[in-house]
Amino acid sequence: MGSAVERTDEHVREYLIYRGFTNTLKHLDHEIKADKEKGFRVDKIIEQLQQFVQSFDLFGLKDYWLYLDRRLFCRLEDVYGSTVNKLRTSLYRYYVINTIQKGNPEKTQEFFQKQASELQTQAEWRDWFILPFVPAPEQNPAFAPYFSRQWADTFLVSLHNFLSVLFQCMPQPVLLSFDAEVQKMTGLAEENEQYRQMLFALQTESQDQRDGDQLVLHKLPLYVQNMDRLGDTELDLVSSQRAVSAATTPTRNFFSFLPQGKRTPGKNQQVTTSPSQVAVGRKDTSTNQSVKSKETSQSKEVKPAPVQPSTSDSVSQNQNQNQNPSTRNKRIQEHEKERKELFSKPPLQTPERKVEVGEAEPTPPETCGDPPDSAHSRSCGGGAEGGGLSVEQPFIKLSQEEYGEHHSSIMHCRVDSSGRRVASLDVDGVIKVWSFNPIMQTKATIMSKSPLLSLEWATKPDRLLLLGSGVGTVRLYDTEAKKNLYELNIDETHPRILSLACSPSGSSFVCTAAALGRSGTVESGPRLPIPVSGQLLLWDTKTVKQQLQFSLEPEPVAVNCTAFNHNGNLLVTGAADGVIRLFDMQQYESAMSWRAHDGEVYSVEFSYDENTVFSVGEDGKFIQWNIHRCGVKQSEQDLPQDATGPFVLSGYSGYKQVQVPRGRLFAFDSEGQHVLTCSSSGGLIYRLTNGEPALDRVLSLGGHKAPVVTVDWCSAVDCGTCLTASMDGKIKLSTLLAQKS
Template sequence: MGSAVERTDEHVREYLLYRGFTNTLKNLDSEIKADKDKGFRVDKIIDQLLQFIHGFDLSGLKDYWLYLDRRLFCRLEDVYRSTVNKLRASLYRYYVINTIQKGNLEKTQEFFQKQAIELQGQAEWRDWFILPFIPAPEQNPAFAPYFSRQWSDTFLVSLHNFLSVLFQCMHILPFDAEVQKTTSLTEENEQLRQLVFALQTESRDQKAGDEAVHHKLPLYVQNMDRLGDTELDLVSSQRAVSVVTTPSRNFFSTFLPQGRRTPGGKAHQGTSVSSPSQAAVGRKDQPTSQVTMSNTLDAVFQEKKGEVAEAEPPNETSVEAPDSSPSYGRSGGGGAEEGVGLAAEQPFIKLSQEEYGEHHSSIMHCRVDCSGRRVASLDVDGVIKVWSFNPIMQTKATIMSKSPLLSLEWATKPDRLLLLGSGVGTVRLYDTEAKKNLYEMNIDETHPRILSLACSPSGSSFVCSAAAVHRSGLAEPAHRLPTQVSGQLLLWDTKTVKQQLQFSLEPEPVAINCTAFNHNGNLLVTGAADGVIRLFDMQQYESAMSWRAHDGEVYSVEFSYDENTVFSVGEDGKFIQWNIHRCGVKQSEQVLPQDATGPFVLSGYSGYKQVQVPRGRLFTFDSEGQHVLTCSSSGGIIYKLTNGDPALESLLSLGGHKAPVVTVDWWSALDCGTCLTASMDGKIKLSTLLAQKS
C-alpha cells in the first residue's frame, strides 16, 4: 500500500513538473510533509505515535488516534471494534508506563486527571488510578508485566500487524498487485519465446546433419540472434566435444551470426545475406507514431541546417541549458585543433549540453542503467551519486563509503540495484530506490582491490575481478612494463549471494582490469594487466581463447555490435578490433591520442599535477555500433567506424570540458541519444544528439 502511494505521488510530481505547475508542486510537497496518513506507511504512523509518547504530548496522542479512528477504523466492521478499543487502551498504558519510567510523575498525574471521566467507568482501568501513588510500581505483581520489554514489543508488533492488514484490505491503490501480475505475465511470455526459439534452433541443427563443425564452445551459441535471448537450455545436450588444439581459422563460424551489419555497413565476403524478414528487424521496432515524430524532427532541422552552416560554433566551455535551437558540427572552438572536422553529411546534430556538477573530485566511473532512467557516478573520494536527467536533472541518492571504492556496475534485473566494489575486498549490493545496502559480500582478503564488475544480462550472476595490492603498496608509475600483480576472476550468484566458481587465468593469475558480456551472457571478454585478452565460455565456464593484445595493460574491452569482433584500448594508446573467429588476428588498428587512453594528467598552479590511471569505460558505441565515443582533453569525440585505413573517421567533438575526460557512456532512445562525458574536475556533461537518417 505504502509503495503504491509513493509511486503515485512520484507520477503526480513528474506530471506537474512536465506541465510547469511549480506552485502546485510546492503545495503538494508541503501537504505531503504534513500528511497525517504518512503515505499509508505503517512504520511512519507508529513513529508518529511514539514521538507523541516520548514527548509526553497527551493531547497530540489523543488527537492523532482520534484522526486514525475517523479516517481508517470507522471503515471496519463492528466485529473489529473490540480490537481497536484494546489497542487504544494498550496505547494509553504504554504512555503512562513511559511517564513513570522517565520519572515524570507530573505527566502521570496529568493523564489520570484528564482521562478520569473517560476511564473511570471502564473495569480494566479501575486499578490503574492508584499507579501514581505506588512507590515501586514496576515491582508490584499487578503492574510488573507492563514494565517489561516483552510487553512493549508485543504491543508494537500487534499494532504494526493490525495496521498492515488494514491497509492491505483497503485496496485504495491496487498498483502492487497489477505490477506483480504484469511481471508474471512478462516472465511467462519470455519463457515461451525462449522455448519456441530453442525448438526452431534444434530443428535447424537436425537438418544440418553432418555439416556441423565441432569447436571448443558448445553449439547452443549457434545462430545467435542480436535481438533475442538465446539461453538454449533445451539443446545443451548438443554441446560439442572440447578440443585442446589451437582454435582454427573459423573458430566461431558456427557460433555467431555472419549476416549482420558490420562497422562499415557491408557484410563479410562469403557470408549469407539475411532474409527480408531478418532485415526488417535489424533495428529496434518503432511504433508508427515514433517514426512519424522522427521524420517531423528531420524535416524541421533540415531547414535549420542551411541557416547555421556558416555560423560560428557556439562556445561550450560553459554549461548549456536545453535549447530548442540545435548546434552543429564542431564543438566549442576546440574542434579544429583536435583534428575533428565537420563532415559533409553530419550523422548527428547536437541539440544541447547540460552539466551535472554535484561531485567535487575526479570521476572514476559514470554509467547509465539499462532503462536509461538513472545514472551512477563515482569519484575518487568514494562518493557515489545516483541521479536522473529526464525530464529534469535531479539527484536521487548519495552514497558515502568509509572504505575506498574502485568499481561499480548496474544490475540488469532489477535495474534499480548497484554493485559497488571496494578496495578492502568487499562488494556491496545497493538498492537505489530504498536507498540502503541490501548485502555486503566478502570477496577475498588476499585480493582486496575489486577492479571490475560485470553483471550477466540474465541478472542471475555477476563476475568480479579482484587483485592484490601493488608490491610497493604505492601507485605504480604511469609508464611501465606489463605488471604481474596477482588477481582472481570470480563468478557470484546474485540470488544466493554465494561464490560459484573461480576462473582459470592462464598462463598465471593476473589482475583483470575490464570485463564485458555479450548480449545474452554466453560469452565474457576480459582485458588484463599483462596485456592479454581472454574470452570465456560462460556455459562451460572455461577459457575459449586468449592472445597478447597490447604492449602494456588492457584498459577497456567491448564486443562489437554484431559480436563477431572485440574492440580494445590499451596502455600503448592503440584502439584495436580483433576477429574472434581467428584468434589474435587484428581486423583494424588505430593509434589514439594519449588524452583518449590515459594515464590522464591534470596540471594546476604551483606545479600541481594529478595523475589518474584509467578505471572506467574509455569508449562506447551508439545503439547500432556504427559510431564510437572516446575521451579527450576537452570533451568526448565521436568517430565513425570504417573498414579501411584509418579505422576511425573523426566526426564530431562534443567539447564543454576544462579538464581531461576520463570515462564515457552513450545511451540511445529512438533517434535521440545522450552522451555522458566525465572529467577530472568532477564535472559530467550530458550532450543530447539527434541522429540524422542517411
C-alpha cells in the same frame, strides 16, 4: 532558456522556504509538476507529443497542441500562421502514419472519423481520406515518403527548431536576466585572471633578465622547482584554454533564424588579446607562453622553447659563462634570436564549432514550414569541423546539460539498462545516483568509508548497484530503498575489486580481484610495470555465493576490464599483462587468449554483431579482433594520449594530478556503427570504417575544461544520450538525434 528557468524555479523555491511560505511552495510544486510547457524545455515538449502519438491518444494530442496554440502560436505575427498550420498538418500525418506502421487500423479510421469535419475542407488532406483503404500505403508513390525515417526526423527537428526560436524571442521577465549577468561576471573574472597571470609572467621574466644580466645566481621559484620541462607549459595551457574557451565558445543561440530587424542584441563577444600582442617590443618569453602551449598541444614534434633549468644546472652554467664572457654574450644573442623566431608565429585559435539544431536538413515544403529565416541558419551550418569532420553529419546535438554534484575527479559513470538512472563514482568514494529524464535530479548519495574502485548496474532487477571496494568487498545497494542489501567478502589476499560485470540473464556476476601494489597500498599513480597477481571470480546473484574461480593462463594476473555478450554465453576480459581472454560461460572455461597490447588492456567491448572484440590499451591503440580466428586483427588505429590515459590535470604552483583509467574508455551507439571516446575537452564520436583509417571523426561534443576520463552511450530512449565525465567532477549529457539516410 530552459536551464535558466529551471535555476530560477530553484531560487524561488529556496526563497519561499526561507520566508516560510509553505502553502505557496506547495502550490508552486503542484503547478510545476503539471506544467504543460515543461519549463520551456523544447526536448521535453517534443517528447510529450511523441508520447501521445505512440500511445494513440488523439484527444490528448489535440488538446496539447491546442494549449500550445493558445499559449504561444496565437501571439505570433500573421506571417508565421502558415508555418504553424504546416506543422500541425505534419503532426497529424505523423500520428496517422504511426497508427499504420504499428498495425492499428482502428485508430486510423478513428482519426478520419473524428477529424473529417475539420479536415475535409483542407486541400492538403483531400487525398489522405483513401489512406485506410490502400492495401500497402508504404509502397504507394503518394504516401511512401511519409513512411521513411528521414521524413519523421526532419519533421521533429523542424518542430524543435521552431519552438526553440519561439522561446528565445519571447519577452522574458527581469528575474530571468540573472543568468546573463552570471555569464557576464564569469567572463570578466576569467579575463581578469588571465591578465593577472600575464602581469605575473611579465614581472617574473623582467626580474630573471635583470638577474641574468648582472650574473647573479638566484634560486628558482618553488612552483617551478617541482615541475618538469613541460610543467610551466601545461600550467599556462590550462589558464589560456580557459580564457580562450570563455571568449570564443558561443552560447546556444537560435536568434540566427530571425530576420535582422527581429534579432535582439546579444552579449558582445569578448576579444582575447594574445600575450604576444600585449607585449609588443618586449623581449619576453613568459608573455608568449600561451603560443608555446598551443603549439605544443597541436604537435609533439615542435621543439619547445628553452625553459628555466634546475638550480644546479643554473649554477654550473653561470660559472662557465663567468669564465668566458664573449662566449656567453654570443650564446645569449643566439638564444634570443631562436626565441623570437619561435614566438613570432601567431597563436592558432581554432575554437570548437558547435553543431546546433538549426543545421538540420532542409524540410520539404509540403511537409512542414521552415522556421523564420531558416535559410540563413542552414547556410551557416553543415560544414566540416576543423577539417576533420564529414560534411554529412550522422548526428545532431540537440542539447548538452551538466551534472555538477561531484567535487573531485570521476572514475566511473554508467547508465542502467533501462536508461532511467545514472550512477557516478568519484575518487573520494562518493557515489551519486541520479536521473536526467524528465529533469536532472539526484536520487541517492552513497558515502563509503573504504575506498571504492568499481561499480556496475545489475541487470535484473535494474535498481541494484554493485560496488567494488579496495578492501576486498562487493556491496549490493538498492537505489530505490537506499540501503545495502548484502556485503560480500571476496578475498583478503586480493582486496582490490577492479572490475564488475553482471550477466544479461541477471543470475550471476563476475568480479576481478587484484593484490596490492608493492607499496602495500592502493596505487594513486600509474600502475606498476610488472603486473600484480589477480583473480577472476563468478558469483551467483540469488544465493550470493561464489560459484567458481576461472583459470588465468599463463599466470594469475590482475584483470582490468570485463564485458558480456548479449546473452551472457561469452565473457571477454582485458588484463594487466596485455592479454585478452575469451571465456565460454556455458562450459566455464577459457576458449582462447592472445597477446593484444604492449602494456595493460584498459577497456574491452564486443562489437554489435559480436563477431569481433574491440580493445584499448596502454600503448594507445584501438584494435578490432576477430574472435573466430585467435589473435587476428581486423583493424588498428592509434589514439591520442588524452583518449587512453593516463590522464593528467595540471594546476597552479606545479600541481599535477595523474589518474589511471578505471571506467569505460569507449562506448558504441545502438547500431554499433559509431564509437564515443575520451578527449581533453569533451567526447569525440568516430564512424567505424572497414578501410584505412579505421576511425573517421564525425562529431566533437566538447563542453569540458578538464580531461574526460570515462564515457557511456545510452540508446534506451528515442534520442541517444552521451555521457562524458571529467577530472574536475563535471559530467556532460549530450542529447543526440541520429540522421538516417
